[in-house]
Structure formats: structure tokens, C-alpha cells
Amino acid sequence: MVKGRNEELIDTEHLRSFARRGRALDIVQQTRYQLGMQQWGLKPVSERLSEILIVGQAEKVTLEIGFGDGANLLAMARAYPDRLFLGVEVYISGILKVLRGIEEQQLSNLYLYDGDAWDLLSTLPDACLDQCYVLFPDPWPKRRHHKRRLLQVKFLRLLRARCTSEAKLVVATDWQEYAEFISKELSTSGCWRCAQCLELTDRCEQDSCTRLLVTKFESKGLAQQRTIYQFNCTACELADTPTIHDQLSNNN
Numbered sequence: 746m747v748k749g750r751n752e753e754l755i756d757t758e759h760l761r762s763f764a765r766r767g768r769a770l771d772i773v774q775q776t777r778y779q780l781g782m783q784q785w786g787l788k789p790v791s792e793r794l795s796e797i798l799i800v801g802q803a804e805k806v807t808l809e810i811g812f813g814d815g816a817n818l819l820a821m822a823r824a825y826p827d828r829l830f831l832g833v834e835v836y837i838s839g840i841l842k843v844l845r846g847i848e849e850q851q852l853s854n855l856y857l858y859d860g861d862a863w864d865l866l867s868t869l870p871d872a873c874l875d876q877c878y879v880l881f882p883d884p885w886p887k888r889r890h891h892k893r894r895l896l897q898v899k900f901l902r903l904l905r906a907r908c909t910s911e912a913k914l915v916v917a918t919d920w921q922e923y924a925e926f927i928s929k930e931l932s933t934s935g936c937w938r939c940a941q942c943l944e945l946t947d948r949c950e951q952d953s954c955t956r957l958l959v960t961k962f963e964s965k966g967l968a969q970q971r972t973i974y975q976f977n978c979t980a981c982e983l984a985d986t987p988t989i990h991d992q993l994s995n996n997n
């Protein structure tokens with residue numbers, strides 16, 4: 746795994762892309778949460794990643810950002826046991842659901858970060874991910890809230906730095922105006938190429954979209970007759986961003 750990090754891409758000033766972290770847990774949930782996260786939690790990130798990668802020898806690593814109730818994350822981890830899955834979410838009930846799923850389905854290839862995706866990406870080493878999913882991120886529809894949207898150039902560039910040069914990114918939304926916004930941000934970022942942009946309106950077409958299931962927020966969108974926009978992207982060179990090798994040779 747590449748050890749260097751593009752530190753200049755870390756933005757500590759960003760606005761939160763989520764409104765709440767979830768409700769208080771009762772004592773049983775707290776215990777389940779603490780025990781679960783001791784085993785499947787990703788904090789502290791670098792120590793945990795070193796242990797996980799050594800034990801699993803994983804080269805294929807998928808990250809799902811904002812996994813919600815975790816149905817897609819659990820389905821992927823079950824379907825691809827040779828792949829390592831990381832999930833990041835701030836919604837505590839979602840984390841608990843996935844912890845329960847890991848236990849019930851006896852999965853051993855899925856780890857969770859409870860917190861902001863910005864914080865996880867700021868801590869991950871470069872080039873450690875080869876797949877990333879961002880499914881139905883909060884659209885923040887009011888114009889004055891657009892700055893809270895997760896998928897903006899800075900975030901896309903930080904994500905790209907943490908991905909390999911062959912990495913794939915899948916983004917989906919049921920909000921047309923956010924889809925247009927995402928398309929512009931992807932193109933402005935200069936580091937993700939949209940290889941395919943799908944517009945899906947029912948479950949049949951869904952089968953061609955390379956995802957295993959319809960997520961909770963996707964089914965809400967479909968129930969309201971919304972079109973699903975899915976961007977299947979591939980990584981491009983991180984232009985204008987010094988690589989760790991550039992930085993080292995500049996220091997010499």
C-alpha cells in the first residue's frame with residue numbers, strides 16, 4: 746500500500762454534508778455498538794488498516810460513503826468475499842444495522858468508520874481504494890445549502906487521491922438538479938472520467954446498472970416516479986496535484 750498522502754487536498758474548513766448524527770442509544774445498543782466497533786471499527790485508521798490488510802492481504806478495497814441502512818454494503822460484502830469493504834456513515838442506527846448484519850451473516854471482510862467521510866478520507870493513505878460507491882447522497886436542494894453537498898470538486902479530488910489509478914467510482918442520485926451539479930463537479934475536478942451515465946426509471950433497467958440492489962433512498966425515489974441518474978466513473982490522472990514522488994524530489 747502506498748504510504749504517502751496528498752496533504753494539500755485535505756480541507757478542514759468544509760461544511761457538514763449531514764444534518765444529524767442520529768438518536769441516543771439505549772444501554773443494550775450502546776454495548777452492541779461498543780463491542781461491534783472494537784472488532785469492526787476503523788479507528789484509529791492507520792493502525793486498523795495495517796492490521797486488516799496484513800490479516801486479509803486484500804488488494805481489492807471498496808469504500809461505500811453514506812451507506813444509510815447498509816443493505817448495499819452488506820450485499821456487496823456477502824457477494825464478494827475476496828474483497829475488503831469499508832463503509833463510512835454518521836447515522837448511528839445504520840452502523841448498528843450493519844454490525845448486526847456482519848454478525849448474522851458471519852462476514853469477515855467489512856469494516857466501518859462512524860463519522861464524517863471527510864475525516865476518513867483525510868486519514869486514509871493514498872491509493873488504497875480501487876472502488877467507491879456514493880449512492881443517493883443528501884441532495885441539499887435549496888440553493889443556499891448547495892455548499893453543503895458532499896460531491897464537490899475538493900471532495901472528489903481528495904477521494905481520487907485515496908484511490909488507485911485504475912479505480913472506479915459509482916455515484917447515483919434521484920435528484921435531477923443534483924445530477925447536473927455532480928456532472929459539472931466531476932468534469933471540473935479533472936480527476937474522474939464519466940465512462941457511462943445511466944438514466945433509470947424502473948427495476949428492470951436497474952439490472953443493467955451493475956449494482957446489486959435498490960437502496961432504501963433509491964426505492965423512495967422510484968416510488969415517486971423519479972429518474973435515477975447513475976455515473977459510472979473511472980479515475981484519471983490527478984492533474985496539478987503533486988504526487989508524493991514529486992514532493993520528495995522537490996525536497997531534495
Ligand SMILES: C[S@@+](CC[C@H](N)C(=O)[O-])C[C@H]1O[C@@H](n2cnc3c(N)ncnc32)[C@H](O)[C@@H]1O
Pocket residue numbers: 761762763810811812813814833834835836839860861862863880881882883895960961962963
Ligand atoms: C440520503 S441518505 C442515502 C443512504 C443510502 N446510501 C441509500 O441509498 O439508501 C445519505 C446518507 O449519507 C450519510 N452522510 C451524509 N454526509 C455524510 C458524510 N459526510 N460522511 C458520512 N456519511 C454521510 C447520511 O447520514 C445518510 O445516511
